[in-house]
Amino acid sequence: MSNWVMKLLLALCAGCYAGAFVCSLERFEKKLRPAWKWVFTGSALALNTGLVVYNYIINRITNGASYAPFVSMFQVLIFLALTFTPVWLFVEKVCRYKGYHWYFLLASAIVMLGPCFMDIHAVWTFPPALQSVFFVPHVICYMLSYSLAAIAFLIAFVSLFSGKNEEGVCACCVRTLFPFMSAGMFLGAVWADQVWGEFWAWDIKECWSLCTWLDYMLCLHCYRRENLRKYAKILVFTGFLLVIITFLFSNVLKVSSTHSYS
Numbered sequence: 001m002s003n004w005v006m007k008l009l010l011a012l013c014a015g016c017y018a019g020a021f022v023c024s025l026e027r028f029e030k031k032l033r034p035a036w037k038w039v040f041t042g043s044a045l046a047l048n049t050g051l052v053v054y055n056y057i058i059n060r061i062t063n064g065a066s067y068a069p070f071v072s073m074f075q076v077l078i079f080l081a082l083t084f085t086p087v088w089l090f091v092e093k094v095c096r097y098k099g100y101h102w103y104f105l106l107a108s109a110i111v112m113l114g115p116c117f118m119d120i121h122a123v124w125t126f127p128p129a130l131q132s133v134f135f136v137p138h139v140i141c142y143m144l145s146y147s148l149a150a151i152a153f154l155i156a157f158v159s160l161f162s163g164k165n166e167e168g169v170c171a172c173c174v175r176t177l178f179p180f181m182s183a184g185m186f187l188g189a190v191w192a193d194q195v196w197g198e199f200w201a202w203d204i205k206e207c208w209s210l211c212t213w214l215d216y217m218l219c220l221h222c223y224r225r226e227n228l229r230k231y232a233k234i235l236v237f238t239g240f241l242l243v244i245i246t247f248l249f250s251n252v253l254k255v256s257s258t259h260s261y262s
Helices: 003-024 034-063 073-094 101-117 135-162 167-196 204-224 226-252
Strands: none
Touching (some): 003 034, 003 073, 034 101, 073 101, 073 135, 135 167, 204 226
């Protein structure tokens, strides 16, 4: 696929997410037909899923192996945009918090904009460390936890201006993301022991991920204690800041790290 065709599909996908977001806003939802929201949402999900599958096929053809679609930041962001959908379904169907779908659509639109400005042919090197059974579950666990962290941040941020008490849904996001983040860290430690012979090396990315984990652990305890709940929103904000640092520190800024290939 040529560069301009891929960029066009990415822009179209981001536009469909944005269109679904606008149609979901209360001020427009009553003016527009409900069908438009689902048309935009369905189109965005179809395009997003197709791009993830395409990246998997390209990886298989290019590398001669079944590499998951995580071989560059370009591919990771496309996959991350798609993870907001199962997270939304969980929050709405399992946690019973309805009316928050526009947060997930907005987050997907923002994330999908990133690949529009990236080199589609950029590929990380594939040291033996990446060729592990732990790679895919480690990445997926962190992607799910990061998407929940982004939603908790957006809801908490909007609540500062709306005056609404969104404590319940934010707590739901934190309770859900914490097991995924813990699983991702555990799998990473086992993976590190398999590859480098030690569970923890105090690598810069490992340290930031530990800080992120500790932040959400404290946030979880604050939500469980009535007298500490006033601090939970602050920890949601700092936690998301730490997520950004952890996710982008070595990936984009090219900081010297054992994780600099990722």
